[in-house]
Amino acid sequence: MTTAPEDADALAKRRATVAQLRATGLSLREIAAELGTTKDAVYRDTQALSRDTATPPDQDCRAPVAPDILAVALPAATPQSGPATPSRDTATPTATPAVPTLTVPLDPALLADLATLTRNGTSPQAAIRRALAYVAGTYRQAWEAGVYPRDTNPVIERHSYVPYRPPAPEQAHT
Known part of the structure; x- marks a missing residue:
C-alpha cells in the first residue's frame, strides 16, 4: 500500500504533534481527544516514532547526512562493561570500567x-x-x-x- 504525498505530510505533522504532546506528559487518550482521533491511532504514532528513532544494529559510526539524522539515536543508558578476564600479571579477574x-x-x-x-x-x-x-x-x-x-x-x-x-x-x- 502506498501513501499519497498529502497523506504522508499530514501523517508526519500529526506524529510530530503527538511527540510534542507526549513530551508534555499527556496520556494517549488526552492526545487523541486534542487531535480528534482515536487513542489507537495515537498509540500507532508513538510506536512508529519509537521505530524511527531506533539505531539499527548494523549502523556504523559515520556521521549521517542531514536527511538521515532521523534514524540516529543516542546510546542506551546502561553502562557497558566488558567480561571479566584474568590479568596477565596477577591472574585475578579485572573488569573493564563502566562507561x-x-x-x-x-x-x-x-x-x-x-x-x-x-x-x-x-x-x-x-x-x-x-x-x-x-x-x-x-x-x-x-x-x-x-x-x-x-x-x-x-x-x-x-x-x-x-x-x-x-x-x-x-x-x-x-
Whole structure:
C-alpha cells in the first residue's frame, strides 16, 4: 500500500504533534481527544516514532547526512562493561570500567537541531559534546562573574563569530 504525498505530510505533522504532546506528559487518550482521533491511532504514532528513532544494529559510526539524522539515536543508558578476564600479571579477574551513557528522547525539535549541527559531517556525538561544552562554559562564566546565581540558568543573548577564512591552497614544491 502506498501513501499519497498529502497523506504522508499530514501523517508526519500529526506524529510530530503527538511527540510534542507526549513530551508534555499527556496520556494517549488526552492526545487523541486534542487531535480528534482515536487513542489507537495515537498509540500507532508513538510506536512508529519509537521505530524511527531506533539505531539499527548494523549502523556504523559515520556521521549521517542531514536527511538521515532521523534514524540516529543516542546510546542506551546502561553502562557497558566488558567480561571479566584474568590479568596477565596477577591472574585475578579485572573488569573493564563502566562507561556512563545518556539516553534522550529524540523529539522533532531536537532532531532538527541535531541535523543542523551534523550537516557539515560532524558526528552526532561530537556535535552534542561541542554544544554542551559551549553552553556549560557560558554558564560557568556567568556564575563565576556573579552575573547569575549558581542555581539559575543564565540567559544567553548574543553570540560572537570568528570570520571564516578558507584554508590557503597548498603550493606545489618543486
